[in-house]
Amino acid sequence: MRKSLLIVVAILGLLNQSAAQNNAELTTLRGYLKVPDTVPIALGTKTSRLPTERPLLLYIDTAGDASAANEVMQLIQEVNKKQADKYGTIEVVADVAKANLLLIHYEVAGTRRKATDTTNSMDPALGRGQTRNVTKADVRGYIVARKPDGLEILSRYKNEVVVGERRQELRDAFSKLLKEQSKAEKH
Numbered sequence: 001m002r003k004s005l006l007i008v009v010a011i012l013g014l015l016n017q018s019a020a021q022n023n024a025e026l027t028t029l030r031g032y033l034k035v036p037d038t039v040p041i042a043l044g045t046k047t048s049r050l051p052t053e054r055p056l057l058l059y060i061d062t063a064g065d066a067s068a069a070n071e072v073m074q075l076i077q078e079v080n081k082k083q084a085d086k087y088g089t090i091e092v093v094a095d096v097a098k099a100n101l102l103l104i105h106y107e108v109a110g111t112r113r114k115a116t117d118t119t120n121s122m123d124p125a126l127g128r129g130q131t132r133n134v135t136k137a138d139v140r141g142y143i144v145a146r147k148p149d150g151l152e153i154l155s156r157y158k159n160e161v162v163v164g165e166r167r168q169e170l171r172d173a174f175s176k177l178l179k180e181q182s183k184a185e186k187h
Contacts, residue, residue, distance in 0.1 A: 029142060032061050032104045033151065034096045040150035048154050050181045051100040051145055054088035059099035063106035065139075068167035072103060075171045079178070087178050102144040102151075105170040111138040112163065135163040141170045143177060 026041060035041075050056070058076070062068040076090045093099050115136045143155040155173045 025140070028106075028140075029104065029144075032063070032106060033102055033144065035151065041144070042147075042150065042152050044145070044152045044154045048145070048152055050154065050177055053100055055091040056088055056101055057093050057099045058090055059093055059096045059102045061096075061102075061104050061106075062167075062170065065105060065107070065167055067165075068105045068141075068170050071166065071168050071171035072174060075175055086182055100146045102142075102146070103170055103174060104144065105139065105141040105167065107163075108138040108140055108158075112136070117162070136160055137163050139167070139169065141173060143170075143173055 029041070030037065030039075033041075060069060060072055062072075073092070076092065079087050080089050096102065113136055115134055117132050117134045137160070139157075139159055139161050141155075141157045142153055145152045145154050155177055157169055157173060159169055161167070161169075
């Protein structure tokens with residue numbers, strides 16, 4: 001009986017810790033979205049869709065990560081130039097309140113750490129694989145749609161990345177949503 005009670009207490013402790021992490025995550029996200037606690041933020045479902053208004057008004061905040069911002073901007077230029085008839089036009093706005101879709105990408109504070117990265121490529125001079133010291137960090141990203149009753153998270157990711165490498169996560173997540181919506185509209 002005592003063992004069962006300990007297991008239940010441990011499970012409840014993990015659930016509370018998870019809820020606290022989710023609250024901290026939402027608090028951080030609210031800061032990037034510039035919305036108060038009173039605005040509901042819901043997690044989207046498989047049937048959630050991008051806003052249908054065109055042009056799609058997009059707010060982008062990559063927390064100063066120029067690589068992530070550049071990758072998304074390249075995608076937007078490609079869509080507007082070559083695929084506007086398929087996906088509609090996309091306009092980037094500087095005011096979060098004017099956007100109907102928000103793209104957020106940031107490095108999680110306090111997660112930078114030194115790591116050793118070993119590659120399998122052979123260095124002919126050394127006759128072995130290469131090892132290099134890198135800095136890794138955790139990043140999070142969100143694609144959030146404005147809905148009449150609040151905000152809805154359509155897509156999110158959390159990845160461990162090598163600092164200084166190209167940041168394509170946000171671009172890929174946005175591109176995937178565009179393609180999924182296009183497929184759904186055809187059916």
